Amino acid sequence: MDTTRNTALQAWMDEHGYSSNSLAEAVNRALERLTGRPGGLDGSSVRAWKAGRVRWPKSATRKALENVTGLSATALGFVPRGRTPSTPAPPQEDPDMKRRTLGGIAVAAAVAAAPGTAPRRIGMSDVDRLQSRFAEIIASDHRHGGQLGIEQRAAALADEALNLQNSGSATQRVRSRLYACAAGFRSSAMWAAIDGRRYDDAQRHMREAQALAEMSGDQAIKFRIWSHAGTMYRHLGRPGDALAANDVARSLHLTRRDPLFASLGLARQGAIRGAAQDRTSTRRAFGQAQDALDRADPEAPRPVWLTAFYDQAELHSLALSAHLALGEYPTAEAHAHQCLSALRPYMARSRAIATTRLAHAQLAQGDAEAAVASAMKVPSSAATQHARVSRMLQEFGAALRATAHGSSTVQTWTEHTAAWRTSA
Template identity: 85%
Template sequence: MDTTRNTVLEAWMTEHGYSSNSLAEAVNRAIERLTGRPGGLDGSSVRAWKAGRVTWPKSAARKALEDVTGLPAVALGFVPRGRPSSTPAPPQQEDPDMKRRTLVGGIAAAAAAAAAAAPGTASPRRIGMSDVNRLNKRFAEIIASDHRHGGQLGIEQRAAALADEALNLQNAGSATQRVRSNLYASAAAFRSSAMWAAIDGRRYDVAKAHMREAQALAEMSGDQAIKFRIWSHAGTMYRHMGRPADAFAANDVARNLHLTRRDPLFASLGLARQGAIHGAAQDRTGTRRAFEQAQDAMLRADPADYRPVWMLAFYDQAELDSLALSAHLALGDYSTAEYHAHRCLSALRPHMIRSRAITTTRLAHAQLAQGAPDAATATAMKVPAEAATQHARVTRMLQEFGAALRATAPGSSSAQTWTEHTATWRMAA
């Protein structure tokens, strides 16, 4: 079949930094916003558009593409069915909706040109992917700071300020739909980091306020990954608050996103966090089943698949074992908890400083509960003073450890050693 390449679409994609795969993903997200169901396009679909094998996409894909680009399909080089590409269509054959969109687009373009040409009128700023990329670098810095320190008010405040910065860019100039969606996703990502810092610092009322704003921003972005992060964080928050029913409900929202059906690693994280909630709810069978399924999903995940920086930075075998440790501690299954603690500590990456402090503290609890106060005390003393005194979650767990040590081994050398050790923290503070 004789086809003519759609060089107009190719030029638009080059200008705006889209590959065939990334444009397909953007159009799929737009289809889901329009229809409530994810689109089924892939890179080969877009390549068929560029090659001219498909000259007029189906209605849902066409409308979604128009939403992504901000242009009518005919302005992207597509030709309505029945219209030869080399000759203009007779007026009576024009699609009325397309004619209206083209007319409106022409009026808008003329108005913009007139405004730009007016004496003394500055051209509006063009917001582009370079602005988004700059924000993404700042987001990576927030993630790194969280893994070093965790739960700090300063991290929460910086993340919230960057969320506002991303939103302010929406009104700073003109942008394509793709850029605007990415700005909303960036704002949601920063707000979710503020939410997590507040959760980690046990500032739950503040965390809930960040959560509500993050959820609204994520809906406007259409980004499945950030929606998953926010709802999964909400499940963790309610688990820490001792509200397992709410934790299950929030985590189920994350697990039911179609992203978890596309990517086994997201499915694995959702299941592992579900297992931790089952542990808090004293459901041994549910805990075992969830972690078995989480492990299976992790083994099926393709490490070459694209994933956001926050996911790559923390979820791996060590984190799965960390969640299993938390679940089995809650169940009172201390030997299994200790097993997962050692597995987690042996696999933790160097940048996971906060996670190492939490896991070490939980290991000390598991050892003490098995009647080994000397080993437990030696383990607890490995927690760095900074984490012990400045991370709210670690501080509370170590206070609970000290109380349990004094209750189970009063007057012992271990209790005396622990008392002297914690005194050095107070003097250094």
């Protein structure tokens, strides 16, 4: 039996601080949430995965592992039965990723331009390679979010997918998948720009992503792009445009096939309604979103970008945003605590955002001491490097000084933010 070591899984564990025993415990808990029965994995089970003795875990175990890590089983180095194992790129942030991406583009262009050479056959292995890189981008986004480097790498990978179209012959199915890959990377570039408040760049990526998605015919990626557009317009303070964009996503027929897509569309509609100060519609949308989430089959096959982030925690996060905008601060605080308790370990960006919103909700209720204690839990890296978090914390500081001027809590916060600036 081939026992090639699973270096991708080992790299993910090293980056996120998991031992074999702690990962087994996390997967067991995820299995219990999925099946209602505790999992029976232990450290030896994970060591068998790392050593390559188990190349393709059982389906429920794979799903639980994907829920814990936010990556697909193949991106974690597992090999479906019947396939030849390969050594995938590790899913952590790779400082050489940009160099390798640009190298791939150059190679593809050289192949296309070389005179006298027969065109190579582009196949699903090329698509699978791009999909593993997509999983890397998704993982980087959930750790860091909004970074210009993520946007640039995603855009470069979109170009690589398009260059493959011209570097050889391929079936129509493969060409459609390549367009879907390119659209997926562009939508990640779009999201990184939105998250970093670079809205002009986001709109440019959106237009390119929409055109690529149309050529791909992929409903899921169309949903992602239009749903992102709704979020972008909500952040821009344009609720009419936000609702129109989100309605395009919600009108796609896959939302009728899969309640998880329907739930995400409804939850984002609720966030938009909250920003527009429509209390009745906000509550209705979140009630419907919860119903749809409860109906969703956790075992149904779905794209990694969706399964990596949308769950009960994200629904609470969107409800937190909506009720904060509505001025319903106790309800917002309740959603914040529920979100934070349910977030998956790797969702660092989402945790920073929810913690900052929790601080705002507590301060608005007059509890400055609790609010400052919450805000101080935001890591300095998010506070200084993530544009959305940084702006929300600046607004928090201004509100704190306005409501608790001269108090010890203001002094505590001032000293804390000074330390951030020193360490940045």
